[in-house]
Structures are given as C-alpha cells and as structure tokens.
Amino acid sequence: DAKTTQPTSMDCAEGRAANLPCNHSTISGNEYVYWYRQIHSQGPQYIIHGLKNNETNEMASLIITEDRKSSTLILPHATLRDTAVYYCIVRPSSGSARQLTFGSGTQLTVLP
Amino acid sequence: GAVVSQHPSWVICKSGTSVKIECRSLDFQATTMFWYRQFPKQSLMLMATSNEGSKATYEQGVEKDKFLINHASLTLSTLTVTSAHPEDSSFYICSARDNYKETQYFGPGTRLLVL
Numbered sequence: 001d002a003k004t005t006q007p008t009s010m011d012c013a014e015g016r017a018a019n020l021p022c023n024h025s026t027i028s029g030n031e032y033v034y035w036y037r038q039i040h041s042q043g044p045q046y047i048i049h050g051l052k053n054n055e056t057n058e059m060a061s062l063i064i065t066e067d068r069k070s071s072t073l074i075l076p077h078a079t080l081r082d083t084a085v086y087y088c089i090v091r092p093s094s095g096s097a098r099q100l101t102f103g104s105g106t107q108l109t110v111l112p
Numbered sequence: 113g114a115v116v117s118q119h120p121s122w123v124i125c126k127s128g129t130s131v132k133i134e135c136r137s138l139d140f141q142a143t144t145m146f147w148y149r150q151f152p153k154q155s156l157m158l159m160a161t162s163n164e165g166s167k168a169t170y171e172q173g174v175e176k177d178k179f180l181i182n183h184a185s186l187t188l189s190t191l192t193v194t195s196a197h198p199e200d201s202s203f204y205i206c207s208a209r210d211n212y213k214e215t216q217y218f219g220p221g222t223r224l225l226v227l
Binding site for chain 1: 114155157158205207217219220223
C-alpha cells in the first residue's frame with residue numbers, strides 16, 4: 001500500500017473552511033484516496049473517496065492534484081462537531097490488499 | 113447511508129471468560145468484513161479479514177485461536193475473544209465492505225474491559 005503523510009494536528013475557526021492536506025507521493029495508478037474521520041470513542045465515519053477527479057458530497061470536497069501525489073479534504077463550513085481525527089488512506093481498487101490501513105491521521109480541532 | 117451495527121457496545125468480564133461481539137451490516141450485503149482493535153491514543157490496527165463462508169485471514173501477531181471469527185452470512189460476522197485477559201481490554205471495531213459500492217463502513221465499536 002502507498003503510505004500517506006498528514007500533519008499531526010490542525011485548528012480551524014468555527015464557520016470557516018477546514019483544509020486538511022495529505023501527501024501520497026508513491027500512490028499507484030489503481031489506488032483510490034479515501035478519507036475517514038473518527039470522533040472520540042466512536043467508530044470511523046466514511047467521508048469521501050476519489051481516484052483522479054475532484055469529488056464533492058454533502059459532507060466535504062476532495063481535491064486531488066493532477067499528478068495524484070497529494071490531496072486536500074475540504075470541510076466548507078466547519079462546526080464544533082467536526083472536531084475529530086481525520087484519516088487519509090490510499091487503497092487499491094482490486095486485489096487482496098483492499099483493506100483499509102490506518103495511519104496516525106490529523107487531529108482537527110474546531111475552535112468556537 | 114450505510115449502517116453497521118455492533119453488539120454489545122461495551123462489556124466488562126472476568127479474566128478467563130469468553131466474550132462474543134456481533135457485527136451486522138443493516139442495509140447492504142458484505143462478503144468481506146474486517147475486525148480492528150484500537151488501544152488508547154493509538155490508531156486502528158487491523159486484526160483480521162473475514163470472507164463469508166470461508167476462514168478468516170489474520171494479521172501477523174494476532175492469535176487465531178484466541179480471536180475466533182465467524183462470518184456465516186452476508187450481513188453478520190462475529191468475533192469471540194476466548195479466555196480473555198486484562199491485556200485484551202481494548203476498543204474493538206468491525207467494518208463491512210459494501211459488495212456494490214466497494215466502500216468500507218464501520219460499526220460504532222465495542223469497548224471491552226477484562227478484570
């Protein structure tokens with residue numbers, strides 16, 4: 001699996017956009033970028049995923065660079081409930097290694 | 113959205129007893145389910161991958177005779193911690209991969225405390 005690098009922690013003001021970066025410079029052509037978050041003492045929550053194109057859903061937007069070596073998760077209007085650990089994970093689209101392997105993630109703290 | 117349930121949400125047991133944790137995908141079918149463990153202030157660690165109707169695949173260092181996994185249907189997987197000891201106390205989280213969407217969804221977790 002390609003490894004990812006994320007900042008250990010970030011702060012964001014409530015109501016502002018939260019931009020969480022992720023580096024995955026060794027990503028392969030068939031690997032997707034997934035984002036999950038884990039609020040304290042809960043199971044991870046799926047946010048969004050993408051392969052090449054930018055993606056948007058009701059929770060967030062995912063911007064993937066053209067060379068696919070990095071991506072940014074954008075929470076457009078952060079609220080206090082968005083405080084969580086955010087995990088960026090790359091995963092093959094097929095094959096036996098399709099399980100999700102979690103790194104350390106980014107602790108996002110949304111400040112009032 | 114896809115929902116994965118776990119039962120029980122927390123359990124306290126005496127050392128030497130066995131504990132069974134159930135994981136269900138409520139609104140989708142999952143040929144493949146996963147079991148993770150998370151210790152305080154650490155990330156999730158994959159313990160094993162289970163495929164419906166076949167034996168689970170365990171990660172290195174995970175004792176298959178201690179952590180019994182059964183995946184008898186497309187919506188249910190169980191993890192049994194046999195002869196639990198205090199060092200098995202942890203947060204156990206299951207995950208199910210949607211057969212059609214290829215996305216993994218996680219349960220709320222089960223907190224196990226072995227006294």
